[in-house]
Amino acid sequence: MDPIDRIADAAAARAFRRLVRHLRHRDDAQNVDLMGLAGFCRNCLSDWVGEAAGIDKAAAREAIYGMPYDRWKTEHQAEATPEQLQRMADSVAKNAG
Template sequence: MTDSKNDTPDNAVTEIEAAVFRRLLKHLDERKDAQNIDLMNLAGFCRNCLSKWYVAEAEARGVQVDYDAARERVYGEPYADWKAKYQQEATAEQLEKFKESHKH
């Protein structure tokens, strides 16, 4: 079977998408200065969202993945370790922007 948009075989599409996901994780790992609240304010998702999506997609395929294990996959280390090393306190401005963008 192929991807109807460009006749790329489905397995190649899956491999490409997996490679893009790994590249995104690598990029986020290299940009620890990009705080989760900044990602949420700018893009509407963060590293924790990716972790939750990972768990949900695994469960949709009948695979149980622990949230902490998914976070470690996304963060590249246990979340508590990453948080202690890299997470900064959110500023009042960041928090206000977050509240405004999540008023639904």
């Protein structure tokens, strides 16, 4: 059994909510940079939540971002540079494995 599966659901939920709140606080961490480093971002997280909870994309994104996604993009998302986009592409390529 994977050790993560031994963690009680309530504890895992608390840790997940802490992660989400951390990402909301760190709006300076751009999604493209998260993708470039880790191969996932807030959008990925919201997709996973939507799939797990059976809710639509907009509701899942609002749950993760704490506001409608379009508002978050307007207030916090900067234009990605070619270098950021390349790092993201290289990182995402590692996800297939």
